[in-house]
Amino acid sequence: MPTTNQYEGIKHIARITTNFEDTCEHCKEHFIDPATATNHYIKEHGYKILYIGPESDISGMEHYHWTVTILGK
Numbered sequence: 001m002p003t004t005n006q007y008e009g010i011k012h013i014a015r016i017t018t019n020f021e022d023t024c025e026h027c028k029e030h031f032i033d034p035a036t037a038t039n040h041y042i043k044e045h046g047y048k049i050l051y052i053g054p055e056s057d058i059s060g061m062e063h064y065h066w067t068v069t070i071l072g073k
Helices: 034-045
Strands: 013-017 048-059 062-072
Touching: 013 034, 034 048, 034 062
Parallel strands: none
Antiparallel strands: 013 062, 048 062
């Protein structure tokens, strides 16, 4: 059975995260909610979801967790 590469043809990546507000890099619309930002990139700019999952960082003794969405087109 042939397999397809979901990343084939991807020329540009956008990253949306739950740990800070974001602005669309194409039209400069401002987003507080990452779900709204994700939907905007899909509907207005033709992106598709490549990955949704956890991301973390350790700063000093603190461990931080958030969710990241990677979109591509």
